[in-house]
Amino acid sequence: MRSRTRPARLLGLLGVVLGLLGALLTGEATATGGTPGPAPRAAAAGPGTNHAVDDPFTSGRTSWWRQARFGMFIHFGAYSNLEGEYTRPDGTVCRNAEWIKRQCAIPTDVYERRAATFDPAAFDAEAVVRTAKEAGQRYIVITSKHHDGYAMWPTKQNRWNLRDHSAFDPHRDILAELKRAADAAGIKLGFYYSIWDWHDPDFADPATFPRYKKRMYAQLKELVDGYDPALLWFDGEWDADNPVNRWSPRDGAGLQAYLHRLDPGLIVNNRVGKKRVVDGDYGTPEQEIPGEPVAGQLWESCMTLNDHWGFARYDTNWKSTATVVRSLLAVAGRGGNYLLNVGPDRHGRIPQASVDRLRATGRRLAAHGRGDAVYGAGHTGLVAEPAWGTVSRKGDALYASVTAWPTPGKPLHLTARAPLRITSARVLGSEQKITVTPAGDGFDLMPSGPPTGPEATVVRLAVRPPAAAPAGHGTGLTARSWANEDFGGPPAVTTIDPVLNMSYRFDGSPAARIPADHFATRWTGALRPRYSETYTLTTVSDDTVRVWVDGRLVIDDGTAHGPRTDRAAVALTAGHRHAVRVEHTERTGEAHLKLLWSSPSQEQQIVPRGALYPS
Numbered sequence: 161m162r163s164r165t166r167p168a169r170l171l172g173l174l175g176v177v178l179g180l181l182g183a184l185l186t187g188e189a190t191a192t193g194g195t196p197g198p199a200p201r202a203a204a205a206g207p208g209t210n211h212a213v214d215d216p217f218t219s220g221r222t223s224w225w226r227q228a229r230f231g232m233f234i235h236f237g238a239y240s241n242l243e244g245e246y247t248r249p250d251g252t253v254c255r256n257a258e259w260i261k262r263q264c265a266i267p268t269d270v271y272e273r274r275a276a277t278f279d280p281a282a283f284d285a286e287a288v289v290r291t292a293k294e295a296g297q298r299y300i301v302i303t304s305k306h307h308d309g310y311a312m313w314p315t316k317q318n319r320w321n322l323r324d325h326s327a328f329d330p331h332r333d334i335l336a337e338l339k340r341a342a343d344a345a346g347i348k349l350g351f352y353y354s355i356w357d358w359h360d361p362d363f364a365d366p367a368t369f370p371r372y373k374k375r376m377y378a379q380l381k382e383l384v385d386g387y388d389p390a391l392l393w394f395d396g397e398w399d400a401d402n403p404v405n406r407w408s409p410r411d412g413a414g415l416q417a418y419l420h421r422l423d424p425g426l427i428v429n430n431r432v433g434k435k436r437v438v439d440g441d442y443g444t445p446e447q448e449i450p451g452e453p454v455a456g457q458l459w460e461s462c463m464t465l466n467d468h469w470g471f472a473r474y475d476t477n478w479k480s481t482a483t484v485v486r487s488l489l490a491v492a493g494r495g496g497n498y499l500l501n502v503g504p505d506r507h508g509r510i511p512q513a514s515v516d517r518l519r520a521t522g523r524r525l526a527a528h529g530r531g532d533a534v535y536g537a538g539h540t541g542l543v544a545e546p547a548w549g550t551v552s553r554k555g556d557a558l559y560a561s562v563t564a565w566p567t568p569g570k571p572l573h574l575t576a577r578a579p580l581r582i583t584s585a586r587v588l589g590s591e592q593k594i595t596v597t598p599a600g601d602g603f604d605l606m607p608s609g610p611p612t613g614p615e616a617t618v619v620r621l622a623v624r625p626p627a628a629a630p631a632g633h634g635t636g637l638t639a640r641s642w643a644n645e646d647f648g649g650p651p652a653v654t655t656i657d658p659v660l661n662m663s664y665r666f667d668g669s670p671a672a673r674i675p676a677d678h679f680a681t682r683w684t685g686a687l688r689p690r691y692s693e694t695y696t697l698t699t700v701s702d703d704t705v706r707v708w709v710d711g712r713l714v715i716d717d718g719t720a721h722g723p724r725t726d727r728a729a730v731a732l733t734a735g736h737r738h739a740v741r742v743e744h745t746e747r748t749g750e751a752h753l754k755l756l757w758s759s760p761s762q763e764q765q766i767v768p769r770g771a772l773y774p775s
C-alpha cells in the first residue's frame with residue numbers, strides 16, 4: 161500500500177531501532193517455515209527482514225488454540241460498577257454497558273467517583289474457572305483494560321486501576337488470581353487490551369500520543385512479564401473520534417514485533433493492527449459467524465450471551481443453550497473458535513443466568529459425542545455443509561451435527577466434494593442403526609430412531625478419504641528478487657525460499673541489499689499436491705500479485721493494493737509437479753506475499769516446503 165506521510169513515521173523508525181536492539185539482546189531470529197528450525201533470514205528489522213514468524217494454520221505456537229475451539233470472554237471493568245445504568249442529574253436514566261461513559265456522556269469526574277466505590281469483593285477466580293471448565297471452555301480472555309482505560313491489575317503506569325482507584329482490597333489482584341486458578345485447571349488465559357483509551361490525557365493529541373504509547377507498551381510488558389498470558393486480544397484499533405484514534409498500520413506492525421520479542425509464543429488477534437488479513441494471528445468477527453472458513457486467516461467469533469458485553473442489570477435477552485451449542489458446532493465445522501462472553505456484576509459475580517446456560521452447554525457437549533465434533537476437530541471440504549446441520553472433521557472421521565432431525569423415513573443427504581467412502585456410521589450416544597447409501601451427488605443417511613437431544617445429534621462417519629500421494633520432499637521455490645518493481649535487468653539476489661510467507665511490512669524486504677521500497681520477486685518451480693482435487697490457491701498480497709499454474713495465469717491482481725486476498729480454483733494431480741510462477745511487487749509502504757492452498761482433503765495452510773520444488 162502506498163505510504164501516507166504521517167507523524168507516525170518517526171515512531172515506526174523508533175520501532176525499527178527498538179527491534180534491532182531487541183534482537184541484539186536476545187540473539188533472536190525469525191523463521192519463515194511452518195516448522196521450527198534454523199532461520200533462513202535472521203535480521204529482526206530493516207531490509208532482509210521477514211516478520212512472519214510461522215504459519216499460524218500449522219504452527220506449534222497456535223496448536224492449543226486451534227484445538228481448543230471454545231473460550232470464555234469476560235468483560236469486567238469500572239463500568240461494571242454502574243451495572244449498565246446511569247442516572248443523569250435531571251433524573252433521566254441512560255442505559256449502556258461497557259461504553260456507558262461515552263454513550264451516556266458521563267463526565268470524567270463523575271465516572272471517576274463511581275469507580276472509586278468499585279468493590280468486586282465477590283470476584284472468585286476459582287468459581288470463574290470452574291464455570292468455564294464446566295461449560296467445556298478451554299481458554300479465558302478477560303478485559304485487562306477496556307476503552308475507559310481502567311486497568312484491572314495494579315499497573316505502575318498510572319493510578320487509574322483497580323488497586324489504586326477503587327474500594328477493592330488493595331492486596332488482591334484479580335488477574336493474578338485468575339492466572340493461578342486457570343493454570344491449576346489447565347485452562348489458558350489471555351488478556352483483552354483496548355488500544356483506544358478514553359481516559360489517558362495523552363491519547364488523542366498526536367503531539368502527546370508517543371507518551372501514551374510508551375505507557376501502553378509498558379503496561380503490556382507488565383502483563384506479559386507479570387502474568388505470562390497465552391494470548392493478547394486487542395481492541396479499539398479503529399479510526400474514531402472523541403477521543404480521536406489514529407492507530408495506524410505502522411503502529412500495529414511495531415506493536416506486533418514488540419510483543420513477539422517479549423514472548424515469541426504469544427498468540428495475538430488481528431486488532432493489534434487494523435483488523436486486516438495480514439494483522440496478528442487470527443481474524444475476529446464480532447457478533448457474527450462466518451458461513452465458511454475465512455480466506456487467509458485463522459478466525460474466532462466473539463459473541464455475547466445476551467445483548468451486552470459488560471453487565472447490564474436490565475438485559476435478560478439470553479441466548480438459549482441450544483443456540484450456543486449449535487453456534488459452537490457450526491463454528492468448529494468452519495474451522496473457527498467461539499469466544500462466548502460473560503459480564504460479571506459490580507460485586508464480581510457472573511450472572512446466574514449466564515452460569516446456568518454455560519453449565520447446561522457443558523452438559524450437552526459432554527453428552528452424545530457432541531464434544532467430539534468440536535475439540536480438535538475442524539473444517540472439511542470433503543462434503544458440502546448441509547442445510548440440516550454442520551460437519552466437522554478429525555482424522556478419518558466426519559462428525560455430522562444434525563440440528564434438523566428428519567421425520568421418520570426421510571434421509572439426511574450429504575453432498576460429496578471428493579471421491580469419498582463412508583465405511584461406517586453411528587449416532588453417538590444412541591443404539592439406533594443408521595444406514596448409508598450412495599445417492600445422487602453423495603450419500604443418504606437414514607436414521608432409525610429419534611435425535612439424541614433438541615440442540616444437535618452427532619452422527620460419526622468413519623471415512624476412507626481420497627488417496628493421497630506421500631508428502632513431497634521439496635525444498636522450496638527458486639526466488640529471484642529485484643531492487644526495482646518491474647523485474648528490470650538482472651536480479652539482485654537468487655535464493656530458494658522454503659515457503660511463500662512474507663510479511664515484509666514497512667521495513668523488511670527480500671534481502672539485506674534490497675531496500676524496503678520498490679522491489680519485486682519472481683518465484684518459479686513446481687507445486688506438488690498430495691491429492692487429485694480442485695485446490696483453492698489463496699494469495700495474501702500487498703502491493704501486487706500474479707500467479708501462473710501450468711503456464712495459465714490464475715491470479716492476476718496487478719493493480720497496487722493494500723493487504724487483500726485473491727483466490728483461484730485449480731485442478732491438480734496428486735504427486736504431479738505442476739509448474740508454478742508467482743510474481744510479487746512492492747512500490748512503497750507495506751509489503752506482504754503469502755501463498756496458501758486448500759482442497760476437499762486439505763485444510764487451508766501456507767503451501768508447505770515439501771510441496772514446493774525449485775526450478
Ligand code: H79
Pocket residue numbers: 258259263395446462469
Ligand atoms: O469489547 C466489546 C465491545 O465493547 C467492543 N468490542 C467487543 C469485543 C466494541 N466496540 N465497538 N463495537 C464493539 C462495535 C461498535 C458499536 C458502536 Fe456503539 C455502535 C459504537 C457506537 C455505536 C455499541 C452501541 C457501542 C456503543 C453504542
